[in-house]
Amino acid sequence: xxxxxxDPGTPALAPVPGxxxxxxxxxxxxxxxxxxxxxxxxxxxxxVARRRDAPERARxxxxxxxxxxxxxxxxxxxxxxxxxxxxxxxxHEPVVPDLVLAPSDCPRWExxxxxxxxxxxxxxxxxxxxxxxxxGKKPAIYAKGxxxxxxxxxxxxxxxxxxxxxxxxEGQYQVTSTVxxxxxxxxxxxxxxxxxxxxxxxxx
Numbered sequence: 001x002x003x004x005x006x007d008p009g010t011p012a013l014a015p016v017p018g019x020x021x022x023x024x025x026x027x028x029x030x031x032x033x034x035x036x037x038x039x040x041x042x043x044x045x046x047x048v049a050r051r052r053d054a055p056e057r058a059r060x061x062x063x064x065x066x067x068x069x070x071x072x073x074x075x076x077x078x079x080x081x082x083x084x085x086x087x088x089x090x091x092h093e094p095v096v097p098d099l100v101l102a103p104s105d106c107p108r109w110e111x112x113x114x115x116x117x118x119x120x121x122x123x124x125x126x127x128x129x130x131x132x133x134x135x136g137k138k139p140a141i142y143a144k145g146x147x148x149x150x151x152x153x154x155x156x157x158x159x160x161x162x163x164x165x166x167x168x169x170e171g172q173y174q175v176t177s178t179v180x181x182x183x184x185x186x187x188x189x190x191x192x193x194x195x196x197x198x199x200x201x202x203x204x
Contacts, residue, residue, distance in 0.1 A: 026092055039082075042093035044137050053127040056203045058082060060125040060153050061098040063199045068101060068121075071193060077120065078104055086122065087113040088145040095141070099123035099151075101191075116145030120190045123151040131156060143168035148190055153200055155181075160204050162197045164188070 022028035025042045032040065040049045052058075061081040072079055080100045087094055087109035094113060099122065106118035116122075122142055124134045134152060142150045143165070150165040150173065159180040165173035166188045179185045182198045 026094070029094055039096055041095045042091075043095065043133050044141065045093075048133065050129045053129060056155070057098065057125045057127050060155070060200055060203045061123070063202070064099050064123055064151070064153065067195060067199060068191075071191065072101075076104055077101055078106075085113040086116050086119070086145075088141060089115060089117045090144060093141075095138075097122040098125045098153075116142070116147050119147050121149040121151060121187070122147050123153060126152065126154040126156050128156070139165050139173055140171060143173045144171040149187060151187065151195075155200065155204050160200065162195070162200065 022031050025045060025047045028047055029040060029042055035049065037052055038049045039052055040047070042048070058081070065079050065081045068077075068079060071077060078101075082096065082098050084100055085094050085096055086100060092109065100114065100119060101121040102114055102119045107115045109115050124130070124138055126134045135154070138152075139150060146168060148166065148168065152163040152165070154161050154163065161178050161180050162185055163176060163178040164185055164187055165176050167174040175188070177185060179197060181200050181204060184194045184196050187193055187195050
């Protein structure tokens with residue numbers, strides 16, 4: 001089977017002598033050339049590539065990054081805003097959350113991706129292009145991957161809201177809490193702090 005991309009100026013994907021074509025979404029992801037301007041993940045068995053979103057999404061992720069700075073300093077955790085890959089335990093599927101919070105000794109998969117079960121929190125900021133996956137797919141994906149807390153910032157709901165998912169068991173988060181922008185919300189263990197969601201009103 002031949003696989004190629006024929007648009008002018010687009011990198012071509014074609015068989016390489018002595019190397020079999022990718023058979024799984026993970027193998028296809030690993031075989032991709034650099035794709036500047038695109039965010040590529042494997043979500044629920046699908047290879048998903050989408051354009052980087054508007055600056056407001058990145059701004060919301062940075063506001064969250066800044067909100068957790070005191071914890072990063074106190075507990076020597078590290079945080080990344082939309083620029084680090086995460087390998088999901090079990091499936092080995094790669095995702096790129098909008099925010100990742102992890103201990104400095106978080107285990108890695110093949111040295112390049114953080115292993116999901118070693119994280120303390122991931123967060124996603126919903127956009128038009130990511131809404132279906134962020135709301136419908138990511139909670140179960142992160143729960144199955146052993147991520148203790150998943151935080152969803154959703155400026156597209158009415159009213160705009162923040163949801164915290166926690167206590168993952170048997171592939172589902174057992175506890176969910178939602179507040180509109182402007183209110184405080186508890187981010188439970190292993191975070192153990194109250195988040196003032198009024199910071200996100202700047203990006204609505």
